[in-house]
Each structure stands twice: as C-alpha cells, then as structure tokens.
Amino acid sequence: MRELEKVMGVEDAAETPSLGAQLRHLRRLKGLRLKDLALELGCSESMLSKVENDRADPSLHLLHRLAEALGTPVQALFSDTPKAPLTVYRNGERPVLALERRGSGPPLASFERMIPYAEGRTLNANVHVVPPGGGSNGILRHVGEEVGYVVEGTIELVVDGHAVVIGAGSSFFFQSSLPHSYSNIGTVVARIVWVNSPPY
Numbered sequence: 001m002r003e004l005e006k007v008m009g010v011e012d013a014a015e016t017p018s019l020g021a022q023l024r025h026l027r028r029l030k031g032l033r034l035k036d037l038a039l040e041l042g043c044s045e046s047m048l049s050k051v052e053n054d055r056a057d058p059s060l061h062l063l064h065r066l067a068e069a070l071g072t073p074v075q076a077l078f079s080d081t082p083k084a085p086l087t088v089y090r091n092g093e094r095p096v097l098a099l100e101r102r103g104s105g106p107p108l109a110s111f112e113r114m115i116p117y118a119e120g121r122t123l124n125a126n127v128h129v130v131p132p133g134g135g136s137n138g139i140l141r142h143v144g145e146e147v148g149y150v151v152e153g154t155i156e157l158v159v160d161g162h163a164v165v166i167g168a169g170s171s172f173f174f175q176s177s178l179p180h181s182y183s184n185i186g187t188v189v190a191r192i193v194w195v196n197s198p199p200y
Contacts, residue, residue, distance in 0.1 A: 018054050019051075019054070019057075019077055019097060020051055020052045020053055020054040020055075021052075021054075022077050023051060023052055023066060023070065023077070024052040026070040026071075026072055027052075027070060030070060030071065034048055034049060034052070037066075037069060037070075040069055041062070041065050041066065041069060043062065051066075056100070056101075057098050057099050057100050057101050057107055058099060058100055059099055059100035059108065059136070059137035059138055060099050060100075060108075060109060060136045060137060060138065060140065061136060061137055061138025061139065061140060062100070062138070063077075063099065064140055064142070073117070073124075075117045075124045076117050077097065087116050089112075089113065089114065094112040094113050094114065094127070095112075095113040096110055096111065096112050096113070097110060097111045097113070098110040099111075099137075100137055102133075105131075106131045106134070107131075107134070108130070108131070108133075108134035108135060108137050109128055109129065109130045109134050109135060109136065109137075110128075110129045111126040111127070111128060111129075112126060112127040112129060113126055114126055114127060114193070121198075122197055122198055123195060123196070123197050123198075124195065124196040124197070124198070125193065125194065125195040125196075126193075126194055127151075127191055127192070127193055127194070128148075128190075128191070128192040128194045129189060129190075129191055130153070130155065130182070130183075130184040130189065130190040130191075130192070131184060131189050131190075132184050132186060132187055132188065132189070133183070133184060134183070134184050135155070135181065135182050135183030135184055136180075136181045136182050136183070138181065139179045139180065139181045140176075140179070140180055140181060141176070141177060141178070141179045141180070142176050142177070143176060143177060143198070144175075144176040144177075144196055144197055144198050145173070145174070145175055145176060145196070145197050146172075146173065146174055146175075146176050146180075146194065146195065146196050146197075147171065147172065147173045147194075147195045148171060148172050148173075148192050148193060148194045148195070149170075149171045149192065149193045150166050150167060150168050150169065150170050150171070150190065150191075150192050151168065151191040151192065151193060152168045152188070152189070152190065152191050153167075153168060153184060153186050153188050153189055153190025153191060153192075154166065154167045154168070154184070154185060154186035154190060155182050155183065155184050155185065155186075155190050155192065156182065156183050156185045157172060157180070157181075157182045158180060158181050158182070159174045159178050159179075159180045160174075160178040160179060160180070161179070165185065176196065
C-alpha cells in the first residue's frame with residue numbers, strides 16, 4: 001500500500017527538526033544576541049537559552065512573541081515543507097510541537113500538525129492536545145480568523161473578555177485580532193481540531 005501511495009505522489013510526515021535549533025538559527029540570522037532578544041521580549045536570557053537548547057518548552061504566548069520578533073509565522077517552526085501534492089499524517093506520526101511544562105509534567109499544550117507549512121499557504125490546522133490545567137498560558141492576538149472543533153474534553157475559551165465553556169462535539173469561531181486565550185478546565189485531556197486563516 002505504501003509503495004502504491006509513493007507512486008501516486010503521497011508523502012508521509014517527515015521528522016520535525018528541533019524547535020530550539022530553529023529559533024537559535026533565526027535569531028542569529030537577524031544578528032540578535034540572546035540578551036537583545038530577551039530584552040525585547042521582556043523575559044530572562046536564561047529562559048531563552050533553555051528554549052534554544054531544548055531544555056525548556058516555551059508557552060504558546062512566548063512562542064508567539066518569539067516568532068513575531070524573529071519575523072516568522074509560528075507554523076513555519078514545524079519545518080515540514082511538503083515535497084508531494086498530497087501529504088498524509090498517519091495516526092501517531094503527525095509532527096508535534098510541545099509547549100511549556102510545569103516541572104517534569106506534561107506540556108501545557110502541544111500541537112499535532114495537520115497541514116504542512118509552506119510559504120503563501122492560506123490555512124493552518126493542528127490538533128491541540130491540552131492536559132487538565134493546561135492551555136495557552138497567556139493572551140494571544142494576531143491577524144486572521146479561527147475555527148475549532150472540540151473532539152474530546154472541555155476547555156474554557158476567552159475571547160475579548162468573554163469566557164465560554166466548550167465541551168466535546170461543540171465548535172467555535174472568532175476573529176484572531178481579538179485578545180484570546182484558552183485552558184482545559186476539565187479532568188481529562190482535551191483534543192481540539194483548530195484551524196487558523198491565514199497561518200500565523
């Protein structure tokens with residue numbers, strides 16, 4: 001079956017390079033010292049060093065600010081540029097980006113990539129996997145629109161100061177330019193299919 005798919009131009013998911021290495025590379029390309037970037041973001045140089053050396057995962061809020069400061073969309077950090085007209089991410093093989101952790105616990109959220117990043121793409125989609133107590137850990141705001149479908153679990157979504165509890169089987173939509181955040185207020189892992197347009 002896999003051989004037939006290769007003949008038909010189907011590509012399996014590729015291994016995702018280290019997030020820290022990509023951030024370090026982008027910082028150096030911009031000619032920024034670690035100290036300069038930390039000052040611009042208002043965080044510690046030590047924290048940025050840990051992120052660049054894959055000893056700490058950034059929060060979604062910090063990752064968004066890092067990407068903006070380095071002039072790249074967050075989704076470009078997945079670096080899974082497609083080489084075929086059809087890409088298939090099989091169950092358990094989607095590129096994953098884990099975010100900030102509390103101690104040695106699970107990440108506050110992780111993204112399972114659904115769409116390969118490519119310059120000029122109009123959509124971005126991930127499965128957000130959010131353990132109890134996890135979430136965006138900060139307010140986000142950027143250009144675009146967002147739509148989501150909660151596959152399992154329960155989240156609280158706050159958009160422009162309005163909080164709504166959303167459970168499995170429910171969907172949502174909002175303008176990304178509005179300040180927004182989310183958290184898992186339930187007792188089980190939440191999984192949300194989350195689509196942004198354009199990618200940020």
